[in-house]
Amino acid sequence: MTSSPWPGAAVRETHVGVVVLVGDRAYKVKKPVRTAFCDFSTPERRHAAITRELELNRRLAPDVYLGAAELTGAGCAEPVLVMRRMPDGRRLSALLAGGADVSDELRQVARAVAAFHAGARRSVVVAAEGGRDALRERWRRNLDELEPYRDAPLPGRSLDTVRRLALRFLDGRGPLFARRADRVVDGHGDLIADDVFCLDDGPRILDCLDFDDRLRYVDGLDDAAFLAMDLERLGAGAAAERFLADYAEFAGDPAPATLAHHYVAYRAGVRAKVACLRWAQNDDPRAADDARTHLALAATHLRRGAPxxxxxxxxxxxxxxxxxxxxxxxxxxxxxxxxxxxxxxxxxxxxxxxxxxxxxxxxxxxxxxxxxxxxxxxxxxxxxxxxxxxxxxxxxxxxxxxxxxxxxxxxxxxxxxxxxxxxxxxxxxxxxxxxxxxxxxxxxxxxxxxxxxxxxxxxxxxxxxxxxxxxxxxxxxxxxxxxx
Structure with a gap:
């Protein structure tokens, strides 16, 4: 009898979902919750969310997102997303943690992301959401939502620096953003190292942002900068720079370095807010450290990217x-x-x-x-x-x-x-x-x-x-x- 190459069954849980890992499959269900970001309170809403998640993620990993099904029994029919199980040891974050040289893998990821952006949906509506005014509004909302965490856990001076430099960059760069309207795409929206798997036959990029379409409508460089930010947070600053350089090469993107710094800073600011929310929920000191780390990263890139x-x-x-x-x-x-x-x-x-x-x-x-x-x-x-x-x-x-x-x-x-x-x-x-x-x-x-x-x-x-x-x-x- 041949043993399975997969570890035993496991359950992974987030605040809005549960993933059950069995053999070579992963089964994902939505929790019946309503939050500020999503409403999964009814079976119909959960079914729509599963269908949407399947549709969006098949754009980048069609052989991983296999289909939708229903878990039936006891008079219920719960929608389930059926996925091909990915090996945990091939996560980009796990490879980095193990000290692996991921230069070749990251170059493949950069090529895949650039190719995805080249064929991604564009429209007048998409372009508007990725323009300067929309970006300013996203910055403003994030910074306002960080204000309650001034001094605890965030240093107020760093928060002020981020606000000043972020808005100043936007104020003076109207021609730059106008020129980049055709580079705004329906992208991934949440590109982090935990969701990138480096397999022998190429990378698989999972779990795009699906709860608010507008947050996926971003400049392609903004989308790529999310992963660069996460790589730097994980201590791979040189790899982050190479990844962005490779992405620019494959995308044919002549963006100034200042714009890449700005987008990395924006993504770091978003993650600082997420960490603050975690800290507020359970007073976890690790979340507080995470929030400060991300805010410092945002400030550093805004300084470096200030023209x-x-x-x-x-x-x-x-x-x-x-x-x-x-x-x-x-x-x-x-x-x-x-x-x-x-x-x-x-x-x-x-x-x-x-x-x-x-x-x-x-x-x-x-x-x-x-x-x-x-x-x-x-x-x-x-x-x-x-x-x-x-x-x-x-x-x-x-x-x-x-x-x-x-x-x-x-x-x-x-x-x-x-x-x-x-x-x-x-x-x-x-x-x-x-x-x-x-x-x-x-x-x-x-x-x-x-x-x-x-x-x-x-x-x-x-x-x-x-x-x-x-x-x-x-x-x-x-x-x-x-x-x-």
Whole structure:
């Protein structure tokens, strides 16, 4: 007699359902309850819920969700969802807990989710529910529902940070969300590691959100971010980043990193609320820790994902272009250079010389004003699309700096002001020895600029006669601290 590969029968229970595991089958019934989220109080309602759950989950795992049946006897007919039993040891969460390398499995999951989204239902109604206004309303509801838990178990300061940064991001990113309307789909809605099974023939993704259709109508990146958030919560931060990168590759999604951070934060906020509800029901300290962990995760991603406008300035030879480039590389920001833009506007190759006396030729006041106006116009467009921007220019005049501050305010982003400085002799030597630069400044021009430069009291001075790594680290610290 051959023994069964499955463990013995088992029962799993939640606050709204019961799953009975027998052999290679799982049988799920709804409890006759009515909550704020669902109403299963009658057999008819439970039957409708089982039918809907079957229909929705077959989109991703048709060979797992086998059908609906009825448990009959004693004059009753209880609707039952019949499922293929999944091996517990192949849960993504179990594999992570066991220290397995799940890189290949997560890449398969990313491919499966992207393919699902490519064929998922879209409509005007779906797009509206996944747009900026609907997302703001979901944030508002979640944050309001977290307020009763301020100070216990949630730290009030973190709650305030999450509210401020979440709404600020939404306020300034109208163009980004408008552009992504066609990426809003009828998705999964509740993608967590416990419900992903990594089998030899590919992943199975179970248990989508079925009690409120509107909560499944989300940007595909938002849907994927739920799993990324859960992976990070489980201590697999690097795996979470790879998963989102793989998803973006398979989905052909050019979303800015700031949007991914925002969606991860939103999903963490949702789970913080769920943990608070558990804590309120039974005063479980583990639920309190879970709530704080998720809220901290939300705050971290909102800080990382807050778009910024950085002005990296200084006199010629102070290393501003080098620092600006390194800062952009380190933060993923878009780099715009006044020297390059000036040549572009004149139809010149960046390294083609347009050298002139101070305030003459391409460097006369009219050309310079146009270059700064163009820089700021381009920056404003990028900020609205969720990109952070680093502007490499001298910024020696107060007028353009004031207009840059106006752009930052209009886009609801922080302004980072960095003034690069080096001893005059060091700067002069750099000017004399540089090759292949877009800058045309001479030592004489640099000296003349120094005599007319306006004070820049709001800027953080970055010394560039120190090792480059130290200068860039200082600039990065200012950048990181800007989100508060």
């Amino acid at each position: 910024r406008l950085a002005l990296v300035g200084g006199l010629p030879g102070t290393g501003k272009s080098t620092v600006a480039g390194e800062l952009a590389d380190r933060t993923g920001a878009v780099l715009l250079s006044s020297d390059r833009l000036r040549k572009e506007r004149a139809g010149l190759d960046p390294t083609t010389s347009a050298a002139a006396e101070f305030g003459a030729g391409l460097y006369d006041p009219a050309h310079t004003a146009d270059v700064y106006a163009d820089l700021l116009h381009r920056a404003a467009g990028l900020l609205g699309l969720g990109e952070s921007v680093v502007l490499d220019a001298s910024w020696t005049a107060a007028g353009p700096r004031a207009r840059a501050a106006d752009v930052a305010r209009a886009a609801d982003v922080e302004l980072v002001a960095l003034s690069c400085a080096a001893p005059a002799a060091v700067a002069a030597e750099r000017i004399r020895t540089r090759r292949g630069s877009a800058s045309d400044a001479t030592v004489a021009v640099a000296r003349r600029m120094a005599t007319v430069a306006d004070r820049w009291p709001d800027a953080v001075v970055v010394r560039t006669d120190a090792p480059l790594a130290h200068s860039v680290a200082q600039a990065a610290r200012v950048w990181d601290e800007a989100a508060g």
